[in-house]
Amino acid sequence: MTDIPVDATDTPTPRRKPKPERTEIGGRPLKPSTLMMGHGFDPELSEGSLKAPIFLTSTFAFPSAADGKRHFEGITGQRPGGAEGLVYSRFNGPNQEILEDRLAIWDGAEDALTFSSGMTAICILMMAYVSTGDVIVHSGPLYAASEGFVSKVLSKFGVTYVDFPAGASREELDAVLKKAKDQAAENGGKVAMIYLESPGNPTNALVDIEAVKEARDAALDWSCPIAIDNTFLGPIWQRPLEHGADIVAYSLTKYVGGHSDLVAGSIAGAKKWMDPVRALRNTMGGIVDPNTAWMLLRSLETVELRMERAGKNAEKVCAFLASHPKVDGLGYLGMIEDERQKDIYNRHCLGAGSTFSVFLKGGEAECFRFLDNLTIAKLAVSLGGTETLASHPASMTHLSVPHARRQTLGITDSLVRISIGIEDADDLIADFEQALEHV
Numbered sequence: 001m002t003d004i005p006v007d008a009t010d011t012p013t014p015r016r017k018p019k020p021e022r023t024e025i026g027g028r029p030l031k032p033s034t035l036m037m038g039h040g041f042d043p044e045l046s047e048g049s050l051k052a053p054i055f056l057t058s059t060f061a062f063p064s065a066a067d068g069k070r071h072f073e074g075i076t077g078q079r080p081g082g083a084e085g086l087v088y089s090r091f092n093g094p095n096q097e098i099l100e101d102r103l104a105i106w107d108g109a110e111d112a113l114t115f116s117s118g119m120t121a122i123c124i125l126m127m128a129y130v131s132t133g134d135v136i137v138h139s140g141p142l143y144a145a146s147e148g149f150v151s152k153v154l155s156k157f158g159v160t161y162v163d164f165p166a167g168a169s170r171e172e173l174d175a176v177l178k179k180a181k182d183q184a185a186e187n188g189g190k191v192a193m194i195y196l197e198s199p200g201n202p203t204n205a206l207v208d209i210e211a212v213k214e215a216r217d218a219a220l221d222w223s224c225p226i227a228i229d230n231t232f233l234g235p236i237w238q239r240p241l242e243h244g245a246d247i248v249a250y251s252l253t254k255y256v257g258g259h260s261d262l263v264a265g266s267i268a269g270a271k272k273w274m275d276p277v278r279a280l281r282n283t284m285g286g287i288v289d290p291n292t293a294w295m296l297l298r299s300l301e302t303v304e305l306r307m308e309r310a311g312k313n314a315e316k317v318c319a320f321l322a323s324h325p326k327v328d329g330l331g332y333l334g335m336i337e338d339e340r341q342k343d344i345y346n347r348h349c350l351g352a353g354s355t356f357s358v359f360l361k362g363g364e365a366e367c368f369r370f371l372d373n374l375t376i377a378k379l380a381v382s383l384g385g386t387e388t389l390a391s392h393p394a395s396m397t398h399l400s401v402p403h404a405r406r407q408t409l410g411i412t413d414s415l416v417r418i419s420i421g422i423e424d425a426d427d428l429i430a431d432f433e434q435a436l437e438h439v
């Protein structure tokens with residue numbers, strides 16, 4: 001009896017952890033597509049079930065009261081790094097933890113957090129970093145709801161913003177940061193976050209992440225993170241953490257989920273950047289549910305396969321569209337004409353993606369006729385699914401953006417956004433060909 005420790009909290013019951021797994025063969029690190037089949041899950045801990053069961057529970061039994069105390073020290077931030085064990089389903093859960101481990105692998109990140117939607121991820125991320133008087137610097141265009149959250153919601157709490165066009169040069173970025181610093185000083189705050197979206201939706205304008213990092217390092221201290229929405233190209237075609245971003249954000253609803261059957265979001269980066277966001281998520285809720293997390297684990301097994309196929313299809317479809325007499329131009333990363341944009345593409349991107357814009361000769365009426373006559377491609381917003389989707393941003397996703405701002409961003413009435421899926425490329429081309437005949 002004499003060996004009972006005085007402070008029982010110092011002897012946690014070891015959590016049953018998955019067996020150490022193989023992460024390399026013959027000194028060669030295993031690729032993400034291999035790790036997606038088993039990383040972070042040990043069948044022995046779940047009755048030999050090859051796939052992770054879905055853990056439908058609101059709470060988790062503690063091995064001892066001391067363990068419960070210790071876990072809550074992690075949840076409340078008294079111990080760094082979050083809870084060491086499973087506590088309560090607003091904070092964590094097995095399906096979510098496996099998913100977060102696997103998502104981090106794709107971006108080469110130390111840690112990841114999952115959310116009930118891409119917008120939940122983005123809103124909680126921003127809220128975790130801003131205080132009254134602070135300034136957010138962001139690229140434009142952003143996903144309309146992200147832009148609205150900054151300009152209409154955070155503004156209610158005294159947070160202001162400075163935005164800049166996606167292709168901005170180092171000199172332009174220096175000027176933008178100077179303006180943001182002055183604005184913050186005037187409002188008694190700081191520049192709290194640089195928030196990027198690249199490529200921008202729906203124009204595919206790219207942001208020079210490396211130039212943003214150089215400008216940040218020159219003008220601000222390290223405590224202002226660079227976050228980037230990588231939904232359009234991630235995780236396969238762009239790896240922003242390698243180019244100077246600190247935090248990468250996703251709508252998992254798109255390519256990662258990939259089957260247009262769920263809504264979810266995530267962020268990834270170093271633990272120190274994740275911790276404040278995890279703390280706010282613990283308070284507010286917003287973690288992805290176990291069932292959706294399980295579906296995303298299935299999706300991650302094929303994400304590379306799906307994106308590669310969709311990318312090849314898009315290349316063929318764009319080659320057809322580019323020479324069509326009723327097409328005025330394409331916003332496709334595989335056919336960039338602008339020198340500055342091409343340079344950013346060559347440095348940052350590993351593929352051109354499968355979401356692009358087509359400018360038709362004419363305006364809304366011509367675009368509507370095209371959309372109404374598609375038979376394989378479905379008329380719907382969203383992107384990154386197995387099926388091809390087409391929409392008209394000016395009258396749908398970007399309707400809430402003021403007309404003048406739409407014009408400056410290049411979101412004209414003649415723009416149709418297309419997300420190519422994994423169907424047969426020739427079938428898709430035949431469908432676009434017959435729909436264009438009706439224009």
Ligand SMILES: *Cc1c(COP(=O)(O)O)cnc(C)c1O
Pocket residue numbers: 117118119120143146197201229231232250251252253254263264265
């Ligand atoms: C869809 C999307 C979002 C929002 O994600 P949800 O999962 O719908 O909340 C954010 N950013 C981009 C670029 C998107 O395409």
